[in-house]
Amino acid sequence: MTFRDIAVKNLKSHIRKYLAYFLCSSFSVMVIFMFSTLIFNKQLTDFCKMINVSFITYFSLVAVIIFAIFFINYAHTTFIRSRYKEFALYMTLGMTKKDINRIILVENSLILIFSMLIGFISGVLFSRLFQMILMKLINLKKVDFAFDFRSFLITFLTFTLIYVTVIILSRLSTRKLEISELLKHSRKIKSEKSSIIIGITGIAIIIVSSITLLFIANNRDLNNMLTFMSYFIIAFTGVYLTISNFGPLAVKIIKRRKGLYYKNLLSINEIDSKFSQNKKILLVLCVLSSIIIFSVASPFALYQQSHNIALNTSPSHIEYASVAGVNEINRNDLDTILKNSDTMFTGEKSIEFLKLDYKGGGDKYDLLGIKPVVSASTYNSFLDKQLVVPEGKAVNIITAWEPGYHGLPSGSRIEFVSGNKSFTYEIQTSSKGTFIADGNVFPSSSGIILNDKDYERIKAASASDVIGSFKVFMFEDWKKTGNVIENLKKVFTGSNSKLSNPVAANMFKLSSTLDTYGNLKKVYSVMLFIFSFMGLLFIITSGSVLYFKQYTELAETKAKFGKLYKIGIQKKEIKTIISRELLMTFFSPLVFGAIVGYSAMYLMTFMVGGSFILAPFMEFASLAIIAYFLFQVVFYLITRKKYVREITG
Amino acid sequence: MNVLSAVNLQKVYGGRDEANTTKALNGLNLKIESGEFIGVMGPSGSGKTTLLNILSGIDKPTSGTVEISGKNLIEMDNDQLAVFRRQKLGFVFQDFNLIDSLTIKENIILPLILDKRSPEQMEARANAVMSLFEIDGIADKYPYNVSGGQQQRTAVSRAIINHPDIVFADEPTGNLDSKSSTSVMKCLERMNTENNSTILMVTHDSFAASYCKKIIFIKDGTINMEIVRKGTRKEFFDRILDCLAVLGGERNDI
Numbered sequence A: 001m002t003f004r005d006i007a008v009k010n011l012k013s014h015i016r017k018y019l020a021y022f023l024c025s026s027f028s029v030m031v032i033f034m035f036s037t038l039i040f041n042k043q044l045t046d047f048c049k050m051i052n053v054s055f056i057t058y059f060s061l062v063a064v065i066i067f068a069i070f071f072i073n074y075a076h077t078t079f080i081r082s083r084y085k086e087f088a089l090y091m092t093l094g095m096t097k098k099d100i101n102r103i104i105l106v107e108n109s110l111i112l113i114f115s116m117l118i119g120f121i122s123g124v125l126f127s128r129l130f131q132m133i134l135m136k137l138i139n140l141k142k143v144d145f146a147f148d149f150r151s152f153l154i155t156f157l158t159f160t161l162i163y164v165t166v167i168i169l170s171r172l173s174t175r176k177l178e179i180s181e182l183l184k185h186s187r188k189i190k191s192e193k194s195s196i197i198i199g200i201t202g203i204a205i206i207i208v209s210s211i212t213l214l215f216i217a218n219n220r221d222l223n224n225m226l227t228f229m230s231y232f233i234i235a236f237t238g239v240y241l242t243i244s245n246f247g248p249l250a251v252k253i254i255k256r257r258k259g260l261y262y263k264n265l266l267s268i269n270e271i272d273s274k275f276s277q278n279k280k281i282l283l284v285l286c287v288l289s290s291i292i293i294f295s296v297a298s299p300f301a302l303y304q305q306s307h308n309i310a311l312n313t314s315p316s317h318i319e320y321a322s323v324a325g326v327n328e329i330n331r332n333d334l335d336t337i338l339k340n341s342d343t344m345f346t347g348e349k350s351i352e353f354l355k356l357d358y359k360g361g362g363d364k365y366d367l368l369g370i371k372p373v374v375s376a377s378t379y380n381s382f383l384d385k386q387l388v389v390p391e392g393k394a395v396n397i398i399t400a401w402e403p404g405y406h407g408l409p410s411g412s413r414i415e416f417v418s419g420n421k422s423f424t425y426e427i428q429t430s431s432k433g434t435f436i437a438d439g440n441v442f443p444s445s446s447g448i449i450l451n452d453k454d455y456e457r458i459k460a461a462s463a464s465d466v467i468g469s470f471k472v473f474m475f476e477d478w479k480k481t482g483n484v485i486e487n488l489k490k491v492f493t494g495s496n497s498k499l500s501n502p503v504a505a506n507m508f509k510l511s512s513t514l515d516t517y518g519n520l521k522k523v524y525s526v527m528l529f530i531f532s533f534m535g536l537l538f539i540i541t542s543g544s545v546l547y548f549k550q551y552t553e554l555a556e557t558k559a560k561f562g563k564l565y566k567i568g569i570q571k572k573e574i575k576t577i578i579s580r581e582l583l584m585t586f587f588s589p590l591v592f593g594a595i596v597g598y599s600a601m602y603l604m605t606f607m608v609g610g611s612f613i614l615a616p617f618m619e620f621a622s623l624a625i626i627a628y629f630l631f632q633v634v635f636y637l638i639t640r641k642k643y644v645r646e647i648t649g
Numbered sequence B: 001m002n003v004l005s006a007v008n009l010q011k012v013y014g015g016r017d018e019a020n021t022t023k024a025l026n027g028l029n030l031k032i033e034s035g036e037f038i039g040v041m042g043p044s045g046s047g048k049t050t051l052l053n054i055l056s057g058i059d060k061p062t063s064g065t066v067e068i069s070g071k072n073l074i075e076m077d078n079d080q081l082a083v084f085r086r087q088k089l090g091f092v093f094q095d096f097n098l099i100d101s102l103t104i105k106e107n108i109i110l111p112l113i114l115d116k117r118s119p120e121q122m123e124a125r126a127n128a129v130m131s132l133f134e135i136d137g138i139a140d141k142y143p144y145n146v147s148g149g150q151q152q153r154t155a156v157s158r159a160i161i162n163h164p165d166i167v168f169a170d171e172p173t174g175n176l177d178s179k180s181s182t183s184v185m186k187c188l189e190r191m192n193t194e195n196n197s198t199i200l201m202v203t204h205d206s207f208a209a210s211y212c213k214k215i216i217f218i219k220d221g222t223i224n225m226e227i228v229r230k231g232t233r234k235e236f237f238d239r240i241l242d243c244l245a246v247l248g249g250e251r252n253d254i
């Protein structure tokens, strides 16, 4: 019998194990592929860039890849572990470790190749559907399905890399094993390495990181994507440490009371051994459930709150900058438009500013090299604030969405040029915040506030085309301002096109609560779709992981309870023990996931808006958790029934 | 005093049609008095394990009755039987039947744990029985880290921790080398003489059987003959060999 014959025979006799492993792999390939196509879908990325949410596609791809790493690693280890006995037998029959490694390598390569094949085929099919729905949501009529070869490449590389790592890891762990160890391994249940101190540290990490998050959420400089990702990583490190040491910790605590310990010995023991056997899988379940909670709840909350978020980001119902002939409209025409409004026009304001050229610093938001400059008193009276700016200093208020100082950090200098004079100020503070008008109205990453005297000095030196004003209009019902917006835009497009530089003129946009609202709704519906889809995937995954886990354990558990049955355990007692263990396995990930999910939601609230949407956000998070919980209860009851029947039958 | 009495036991395994059925027990009668140490021998396939499983309530007979300490096992349902087993019976199995995730000591007190006894009682009995069988040094180890002989002595300890009315042992030395076999058989012998435990042991090992006070031989599902120990163990051992020869079974089938 040649080596190949043995490998083939193997494959035949363990077809179910292979199949499960193979399906997991194919599923991972499919999912990674689907999400990587999003990155290279130009229509989608353009759209996301336009509305400043390009992170969505990357974020979801990264999430999916992390998930695949755990998932495949899990599938692989269970697969290998279930075969230790077989390997031991081969080794007693004279096979070397090298041969065993070759078997592992050949099998895994075959599985890799075939799951890649199946994964790509199903990925291409589902991607079409996936993208079609997405494009519908952002109102694109023409949809291109050019599958970028880079998405194949990314999937291929990611997946191969995961596989190689996983194989190396399992090789490292089998290298140490002797035949006797291999045989023992299937019996050995306790991991001796667990430590109570580490377990407590784990719990502390979760608590401290979550509380820290609550505090920094309100800090505009700190609540960014980086904090968000770091929190995930730190919190889940804590979760892992807790889970992997939970068993001994619980045992230690309960052991103090002998009566309680002995009374529940079998349940405690079952939970303890299942926890130390399945720590990786429990971690995966925790991550999955936090992502499920977060990814289902946040887009729903955002979508539902788009009204409030729009009002918060664009409090002025209609606003535009009018300067140097740009966005000019004569009073009569304006009055006619306002009179024809579908909703009552309730007031207007005109806020003076200077459109100043400046030297140095700037990025894609500052293509024209200009900044809107207002005096401190103008700023204070419009926004009802008490900002004090000393002479010679300037306050920089960043209106761009992206993090960073956009070339003007605190302490740096800004030099304005007006007429033939130059004026230099030191930036006193530079931070995100609300300027007179939002970022679209004036093509710049920020607005500048100067001391009234400095302001007057520049104004005196400036030509009249530097002096402009922000126009702000308020209505009774901003949702009915559609026709006003349309009419104004029509007038401005006409008049701006007659200017010497119409391209630059068109960068002074008319901004409205209604447009913001419309855009937000689009963004959120895309998020809703992508995230709910991810949520759905993860629910399926988490369900199948649990199912997979139960069934790999079935034989072992059955044997254990068979032994207990002989010395006199009742069916209902078996049921109690199994129920308790399943309860822990099914619901502890949910608890940890809920903690992390809640905290992440909290941070998210401040990232997109502020405390005004906190209540509805947390409400949605709670709803999501409750829904997930109920779903899990049903799943738990079904599994328990089937599982108990399998064990006692 | 009569501990166990089985009347006209029949056990038929198998399918709906006649051809596929096996008659493992065929009208077997058995009485066991308190303090007896009985060995059951017979060729492989003669129904020894089946008999033991039925007497201990792990399996049900096709017909016939089993009474232990005046209780009719046939009339009990599975849960009642489970409670009965952990309170009144002790077990030793060929494959030890220890739970790998529990320590040696925890394995020993299992019947008491199942029966929800007080922790003081568990501790006291466990310590006593572990020192009796010289396994107190490995109390906190796990079964896969101790020798076969130690595992079986653990099982023996577990079998008597609940002061059972009768202990059933199915091939207790089947998986052991001769040295461990001797130590386990000495344990059983001590249980019988010092604690006055009643023991029913199935074995095909004549050496192990020579520790018993009485041997019954079964063949084709019924008791074929019975011998009682008189004189030394060596003499008894020789008689067992003779009987096996007469019975026509293999002498040392494993």
Ligand SMILES: Nc1ncnc2c1ncn2[C@@H]1O[C@H](COP(=O)(O)OP(=O)(O)O)[C@@H](O)[C@H]1O
Pocket: B013, B014, B022, B023, B024, B042, B043, B044, B045, B046, B047, B048, B049, B050, B051
């Ligand atoms: N679960 C079962 N199903 C069908 N036949 C069985 C079963 N258990 C035992 N038998 C048959 O019953 C007979 C007696 O078996 P057993 O009691 O195990 O014998 P022993 O223990 O003396 O070797 C054998 O012929 C065996 O094949």
Ligand SMILES: [Mg+2]
Pocket: B048, B049
């Ligand atoms: Mg047998």
